[in-house]
Amino acid sequence: MLKLEKRPSPSVMWSRATPVLAVALTMVAGGIMFAVLGKNPFEAIRTIFWDPLFGEFAFYLRGQLLVKAGPLILIAVGLSLGFRAGIWNIGAEGQYIMGAICGAALGLAVFPTENRLIFPAMVVAGALGGWAWAMIPAVLKTRFNTNEILVSLMLVYVAQTVLAMASTGFLRNPEGMGFPGSRNFSGYAAARNGFLWEGAGLHWGGVMALATVVAAYVLLQRHMLGFQIKLSGQAPRAARYAGVQPDRLVMLCMGVAGALAGMAGLFEVTGPAGQISIDFNSGYGFTAIIVAFLGRLNPVGILFAGLLMALTYIGGEMASTNLGLPSAAIQAFQGMLLFFLLACDLLTNFRIRLAKKGEAR
């Protein structure tokens, strides 16, 4: 029989290798799933992972990669700080929606004024919206000891209702002839989040995501606060003795995650989505959880994980148009990835040994 032996400290080698191993295993298991669905697994995997990068339409799809990866990275970096400290904010989807609504509301309120400051102000409003939405679970946790997992998740459903109200009610386009959805920002230059140059795929959200990765890296590696975050996650009691105030950390981690998610929402709604509509949010807040773990809760790792996850989105869309692969299959595929990742983590923390025969277990 096999026996697990805890490593004195996590293996650095395995911690780098497990995401790669997990991706490989997911491709195998996903291939089996595609085969069961009656598709050629090799073709499906190639369409998802290879064609967007090097295929016929790669010149366009590579840009799309950044469009999709931007919000994922932005949200995931924020979440990873909390996850490291043992603070489980899983309501990023709600913070993303609220950020988008707040930022868009500001932009729509001043329509059609043209001023250079409008877009930056909208970004700030978006961040504030996400921050405020994240502060609800944070304050309830610190003041009333309420479980932040459940509260932040419940607020996603509330945010979705608010979104429905916004797109059919208070933010509806007055010239939209009664159709739901706000004014489209693509026709409003001061508030538009266009590509920085033609066909680049890089908009301000992508720039912000890159900046956040760098900032988070510096914070975690070089700053006292980063040390406190890591310490609180690994040894909460030791952290308290070292003078870390857990409540402050909760407010900070939730707040940063909320602000980043809110910003991501604003960049999305003024850029790729174009308008507040009832379903502009494409579940990025939840996928970002997978991204955060796939990136090992490490900013640089998250950068790569976000790009990879964006690849599965784009490849998945291609597979669904070209091969008729159902889009839900991609969602299951992404979930599978998280499973394999968590399972492979065993190798980071444990050694697998052969147990002696007859030993009582």
Add this chain to the structure above:
Amino acid sequence: MFGGIDPALLIASLMVASVPILLAAVGELVVEKAGVLNLGVEGMMIMGAICGFITAVETGSPTLGFLGGAAGGAALSLLFAALTQVMQANQVASGLALTLFGLGLSSLLGQNYVGIKPPHTGAVPFGPLADIPFLGRVVFGHDPFVYLSIIAVAAVWAFLKFSRGGLILRAVGESHDAAHALGYKVVRIRMLAIMFGGAMAGLGGAYLSLVRVPQWVDGITAGAGWIALAIVVFASWKPWRALLGAWLFGGITVLQLNLQAAQVGIPVEYLSMSPYLITILVLVLMSSGRGKAALNAPACLGQNFHAAR
């Protein structure tokens, strides 16, 4: 009669509305009593909903459908059990993975089943009892699963309180090291508890797709699994209080639907977000001040066990 809402009908539909979350909450309560925090209730529920729906439609038998739902939930929970109990993965992350995967897989499985009507689940024939004015409608007019869910509460309560097995389960949840030292198979007991929780969540999900809605729609659970988790906290890990919590929640759901239909002055959106807001409010009340639900939580909740010796 008030505002066009019939109280007997309201109570009767409250009981029906509370069944899915009650079944899932009772299952999760046992899991958490064993010291495992499975946040994948939502995923297991929706898997139960689709597996139950498919089985019922294909076989034409609602009973087999419910069994299929329970099997689907249990099968998904086995994945969680393997991850957390064998692979020593983080329970919070694994539970989230379960939910994300379950949502994706269910919508994949269900794509050919949209818009189909499942076979009808009949009411229990109580004969003349069902004709009693008020009482007949409230108590004796339901399908078997309404009664089954209440029996499940009683059974779990009795099991945890009076049986040796329940004592062992609680010991594992309170101190896995002590239980291990006494020679109990911590991992095996936890795995069984997780599978029970999965089967119950699956049953609750199947009830949603076969009786409550009854049809298959993507994301049919709409947070019911998360509310079940909140109810376990609300109940401070006591089965009868979970029943109370589920009824309270079912009552709010039904009331807001009735108010939507009655077209009172409150906008529909405020009504439809009310169950979630009230769940948050209840969590706050239970977790703070004298309530201190956290004090009653199993001591090893969410911690992984690895037998070092």
